[in-house]
Amino acid sequence: MFAKLLLFLLVFFFIFVIGIGTLARAVRRALFGSPSSANRDNPPGRSSRGRFGNEEKAEHMLPCSVCGVHVPESDGIKSGGKFFCCEAHRK
Ligand SMILES: [Zn+2]
Structure with a gap:
């Protein structure tokens, strides 16, 4: 009886933790947008680097x-x- 209860609590805890984790990520993305903003910053940086590289070569x-x-x-x-x-x- 206790074992089943423990197992149930364990499973419930895991689901709870995973749910909180995904929720926290979603909230972080919504509030700070740090992962999305980093992704936004990187592609122009890469492209500008490529342009600079070409300019340097041309020079x-x-x-x-x-x-x-x-x-x-x-x-x-x-x-x-x-x-x-x-x-x-x-x-
Ligand atoms: Zn030659």
Whole structure:
């Protein structure tokens, strides 16, 4: 009898805790909106970073001294004050 009561209380407690947990999350989202606002902040941040990355690459594009192809500074090779698109053109 007591065992059944304990089991019932345990199950009831679990349901209660889960219910409170989901309710608390819902209330937090409704009041503070911290998870949703964080999600809202991240995508523009990522996209702006991507735009900045492209701008940085565009800014640092340099023409190869041999073939004249514009290559990102980080992808090319600087040697003797000249810029080259690849190792083959440096030689
Ligand atoms: Zn080249």
